[in-house]
Amino acid sequence: MKRGYTLFWLVPFLLVISLYPVVTKSVIARETVFIILMYVSLAASLNIIMGYAGYVSFGHIVYYGIGGYVAFYLMHHVGVRLVPAMLVAGLFSALMALAVGEAVLRLRGAIFAIATIGVNEAIKSLVTNLSFLGGATGMFFNFKIYRAYGGAAKAIWYAYYVMVAVTLITVVVSYFIKTSKFGLGLFSIREDEDAAFVLGVNTKRFKSLAYAFSAFFPGMVGAVFFFKAGNIEPEDAFHLVKSIEMIFMVMLGGYGTASGPVLGALIYERLKGMLLVNPLFKNLHLAIAGFVLLLIVLFAPGGLVGYLRSKFRKLRGVLE
């Protein structure tokens, strides 16, 4: 597969954004960039199954929640440090996705979407009833946990750096998946699954792998997010609205492209931030997001990157 030049600007771009709060030592900027990076990582990983393979995982936030819970449990009750706990959480999420995918990936189209909503809601209600995970009230960190990282203030910076690393890895991996033979197989599944199967693509294995990849990163993101938050509860971890936000970002940027979700996440976070501080639009931001989404779906289904690619042929090498 011929590779373009997307990564040559995308990675420096992300690095500049991530370094901004470090240089300015601004806590407010750090919080904003942390959320942006989290969105980028979530959108880029959802894009693997939704954009590349064409399977709209509507309840994708479930893997973020599972990762968050696994890591939180390990850190809270077993005393594992953040990075190993995060890796275990990512792997656990990926394994869950393999198991769940074994079943739900047999479904196609809208039925698959509904089934993934069902999986999210089922796991949310299950976790709400499990007392060793804290039930409906969830779990809280004892602040002693942050001592291992040099106090709470330093622990939050530490979480920030880990999030930067996770995001960069997610974006790079999603790019290499897209430009690999594996990615080509996924795109053929998206266009016509039966034809892909007849032409020798192992559709079942490809889909499962793509699903596992797209669950691995949200698992790690969840681990870092809830480490930083200090508490975890089912309503937060398996919030269906977050799932929708992920889909929104992917669509806004351009689904199936590697740079689209990154730009989509960035624009969405800025847009949301702007609307939330405006007194007139503060309460209307959901409605505005809905209106924008409707316009994208009706008039620019390729999103921002798709639109630019179709208008400017020369940009195709740098906007993959």
Place this chain on the structure above:
Amino acid sequence: MEAFVSALLNGVLLGLAYGLAAIGLNLIWGVMKVINLSHGAFIALGMFASYFLFHSFGLSPFVSVILVLALGLVVGMVAYFIALHRVISAPELSTLLSTYSLSLIIIGVGTFVFTTNPRAIDVGLGSLHVLGTYIPAAKVLTGVYSLIFTVLLYIFLYKTWTGKAIRAVSMNRVAAEFMGVNTTFILSLSFGIGIALAMVAGALIASVFPFTILSGGVYELKSFVICVLGGLGSPLGALVGGLVLGLLENVLTLKMSVGYVPFIEFLILVVILLVKPSGLLGKE
């Protein structure tokens, strides 16, 4: 024993209302192959329509339901041309997202206008004494009305020319078009009917339970479970699915904690999708 009878009666009555809500979703899926993610938002809209007709004009929900039905039909047909007409032949992702954005708009504006404070309609009809237990009359009426609307829909779909055209479009849109059916009109009409049923179900449920603008989401998820249980695209299946769900909710809670009920419901959803995607009553 008394508790069991009461749970059984409550289950059947609520199940009928759940079934009515799900039929709207099911009709839209069957005819248009669209999963209507704005279903819950329209259920909530029905609740608020009923609430305002009750508080501003003093109309009982069981009278104003006719107005809600008409309103739903119009709103639904307009919504079809705004959100769906352009993407009706596009891949499912587009229709999923366009109906979802419709839902975001309705819920967003609804939250802005009505806030998320809980509201309730107190119809004050008292209770009926049935088989040794007391059942609120509003609940009985809700069940009866749901059954009536379901039967009316059935007659409409199977005995009238327009109903037959709707079924023809659901079987094969292109062939129906060749036979002289105005498919654009039929599609918008089906969406209108689906939305109208969702709003009617919302209006009826609002007379039994308190609600907020966000309550629709709960019933939307229930409707998914019901549709899958009864078979996507089959109106009768939705009624049976609704009864099963209503009974499960009321009878299971006699024996176990309420918290586990959603888990069981969604487990059923996923298992049925995997084992028998055509639903309990489906062929194959």
